[in-house]
Amino acid sequence: MNEIPAAVCPTSLAFQMLGAAHEVEARLESALDRIGLSVAKFGVLSKLVEAGEPLALGSLAERSCCVRSNMTQLVDRLEADRLVERINDPSDRRSVRAALTPAGRERHAEGAHIVEEAGRAVFASLDDGERATLQRVLAQLGRSP
Amino acid sequence: MNEIPAAVCPTSLAFQMLGAAHEVEARLESALDRIGLSVAKFGVLSKLVEAGEPLALGSLAERSCCVRSNMTQLVDRLEADRLVERINDPSDRRSVRAALTPAGRERHAEGAHIVEEAGRAVFASLDDGERATLQRVLAQLGRSP
DNA sequence: CCTGTATGATTCACCCATGAACGAAATTCC
DNA sequence: GGAATTTCGTTCATGGGTGAATCATACAGG
Secondary structure (H helix, E strand, C coil): CCCCCCCCCHHHHHHHHHHHHHHHHHHHHHHHHCCCCCHHHHHHHHHHHHHCCCEEHHHHHHHCCCCHHHHHHHHHHHHHCCCEEEEECCCCCCCEEEEECHHHHHHHHHHHHHHHHHHHHHCCCCCHHHHHHHHHHHHHHHHCC | CCCCCCCCCHHHHHHHHHHHHHHHHHHHHHHHHCCCCCHHHHHHHHHHHHHCCCEEHHHHHHHCCCCHHHHHHHHHHHHHCCCEEEEECCCCCCCEEEEECHHHHHHHHHHHHHHHHHHHHHCCCCCHHHHHHHHHHHHHHHHCC
């Protein structure tokens, strides 16, 4: 059976995708909430850990695929949490770099653990092949635009 | 090749999924923006069209998988756009029902057209089999929790 | 030099979403 | 009938996101 799959309605597929992603995000969000992080905050910490050095807010916004004004506020909150610090760039006085604090580095490590767990739970109902297919299809979806 | 797919990292898969959904949502959002709608507003109009009758805000919130306070504001904005109207329920004076206006019904029809187009464009890089697989995997993801 | 122009961050107004607190109305249970 | 409880919508504070406007600084070209 199922040799000739019926054409999939693009509208319902799109909304199904948004719904599923909403579900996944809610699960990560509630897991991270246990250590006072959000998906957005964890994302910023990850970028800083990856980079291995303080990053200008604009660069951070670009890597996070969001606008600069958003990063301003996100870093405001992260700074209030004492997880990052703003430092001035002497070589360009317009620029402000976000630097991880030791607490930020540590919180990111805890977050990475939690996200790994939560991710595993979310995709537990899929077998290895389905996960690989999903990854391939999502990547394809990102490449075309 | 690829007989034994490497295990997929759940963290990166989760973030890839959020990123792809963000992309899809942004495309729908920008398409709907041309007629002054958003994905959230279109969703509410759709629920009202489906139901074929005015719906209480609580019921609308439940069908949209969001909290009631959110629906209050969403209906505020839809009412400001003259696309829905609040009507009192004489049989339960606590209840407020949202009713489509003729403009709302018409705007929904335009939106449905636009979303269909945009959805088709978004998934254009996938073949029929991939779309069917994606749908199946997303459904599976939603069933397990 | 100095006058544009481009770029970095911020502020502001807005949209969407959540949860807690609240008042009003319906229900339940003496 | 009246007290306690539940349910409905709203309001408020907060978090996360966008785009437009603004200010300071850097970087041209004359």
